[in-house]
Amino acid sequence: MHHSCRTLRSAVPPPGVVACIGEPGFASEATLFNRNLQDERAPLAIVKPSSLSQLQAVLETARASKLRVSVRNGGHNPSGRALSKGGVTIDLGRHRAIRIVRNDASGPVAEVGAGAVWGDVYEALGGSGLYAVGGGCPMVGVAGLVMNGGIAFTSRKRGLVGDSVLSFTLVFPNGTVAETEGGRSALRSALSAGGGSTLGVVWALRLRLWPAPEGGHGVGVVRLGWKGRVPMSMLPLAAAAMDANVAATDDDEGWSLNLVVGREYVVWHHFHEGSAEESRASGSRRGVFGRLANFTRAALATGASLAVPRSWCGGGASRARQGLRRR
Ligand SMILES: Cc1cc2nc3c(=O)[nH]c(=O)nc-3n(C[C@H](O)[C@H](O)[C@H](O)COP(=O)(O)OP(=O)(O)OC[C@H]3O[C@@H](n4cnc5c(N)ncnc54)[C@H](O)[C@@H]3O)c2cc1C
Incomplete structure (x- = not known):
């Protein structure tokens, strides 16, 4: 066993160090959303501290052993920054509890352990009559998204996901803990x-x-997929739909309308913050549903296939659990 791995194991009692490179189970722990980068970015060890003092011990040991540290939350960073090549990757998955506080001085608040992903938040909010400005994909990490800007369905109205954070508890590399104030x-x-x-x-x-x-x-959420690239003929239609959607959003700030053009797909998602009746009325008045229908018809005529995924990245906890209905 690598001597730094032994040192880490003595600093963080079992089951703190989950696996070191070369050990059984390492491959299933050292994972990323972008699987192509997993081997290239393999760390020396994956550590899952379950308390603040364990986290501080990991940081201290890594510093003393001159090991690079990374944190993995949802693991969705496309360039694999969640894994620290040859270093220590901290997974906070054992610290993901969520507490809803209704009568905080700042209004209703969710206190979130930094190992949580958005699906955990939506699960906790189910039936509460409250919602968070969060990511469309339930497997993306809360901390990971917040700290990298973060665009939500409701961003047109509520700002970036990071704007919703009231405070952080941060552990500096030397182990000092800071609470951001206000x-x-x-x-x-x-x-x-x-x-x-x-x-x-x-x-x-x-x-x-x-x-x-x-x-x-x-x-x-509607996904139109092609076997090859999105046909060029669809691009002006997508641009026109986007322009019209932006105008509709300006007229009624309850709308968030996004159209994402990938290489082989176009994803359309719309979200309206209003009662079902208001959404229907505003959507018809502003041509939202008609535009979606026309765009879909044009796409199908060029050989696209249609899917209605439950969420932005498919599967997992759905927004329905957050009290958000899908049409
Ligand atoms: C399928 C898919 C769907 C997406 N959907 C959206 C979306 O709806 N809106 C949007 O804006 N973006 C979206 N993104 C982009 C994604 O939100 C960002 O890449 C985000 O940073 C990923 O966070 P994560 O926790 O899942 O990833 P990670 O790779 O685990 O973390 C991202 C970065 O944050 C760091 N980090 C994580 N947790 C901590 C912590 N506790 N302390 C310190 N550093 C930490 C990591 O080290 C890494 O550098 C999506 C990406 C994918 C692949």
């Missing part, structure tokens, strides 16, 4: 505006929640 704290801004993972390890965060309108929201 919405205007410079540290809070740095953490929620892209600098996050370079400053330390986020241990917990508090998210502002919003009351869901009676009758729920309308959410729709």
Whole structure:
């Protein structure tokens, strides 16, 4: 066994160090959403601390052993930054509890352990009448998304996901713990505006929640896929639909309308923050549903296949659990 791995094991009692490279079970632990990079970025060890003091012990040992540290949350960073090649990867999956506090001084709040993914938050909010400004994919990490900007269905109305964070509990590389104070704290801004993972390890965060309108929201995700590339003839149609959607959003800020053009697919998702009746009326008035139908018809005529996934990245916990209805 590598001597740094032995040192880590003595610093973090079992089951803290889950696996070191070359050991059975390592391959199934050292995973990324982008599987192509898993081998190339393999760390020396995957560690899952279950307390703040264990996390501090990991950081101290890594520093003493001159090992690079990374944190893996949902593992969706496309360039695989969640794994620290040859170093220590900290997975906070044992610290993912969520507590909903309704009467906080700042309004309703979710206290989130930094190992949580968005599906956990939506699960916790189920039936609460509250919603969070969060990611469309339930497997993306809460901390990982927050610290890298974060675009939500509701971002047109509520801002970036990072704007919803009221405070962070951050552990600096030397083990010092800091609580960011208030919405205007410079540290809070740095953490929620892209600098996050370079400053330390986020241990917990508090998210502002919003009351869901009676009758729920309308959410729709439609994926049009082609066997090869998206035909060129679809691009001006997509651009025109996008322009019209932006205008509709400007007219009624309850709408978030997004059209994502990939190499072989176009994903359309729409979200309306209003009662079912309001969404229907506004959607018809602003041509949202007609535009979607026309775009879909044109795509099908060029050989596209249609899928209506449950969420942005498919499967897993759905927004329905958050009290958000799909049309
Ligand atoms: C299928 C898919 C769907 C997506 N959907 C959306 C979307 O709806 N909206 C959007 O804006 N983006 C979306 N993205 C982009 C994604 O949100 C970002 O890549 C995000 O940073 C991923 O977070 P993660 O926790 O899943 O990934 P990770 O790779 O685990 O983390 C991302 C970065 O944050 C660091 N980090 C994670 N947790 C901590 C912590 N506790 N302390 C310190 N550093 C930490 C990691 O080290 C890494 O550098 C999507 C990406 C994919 C692949």
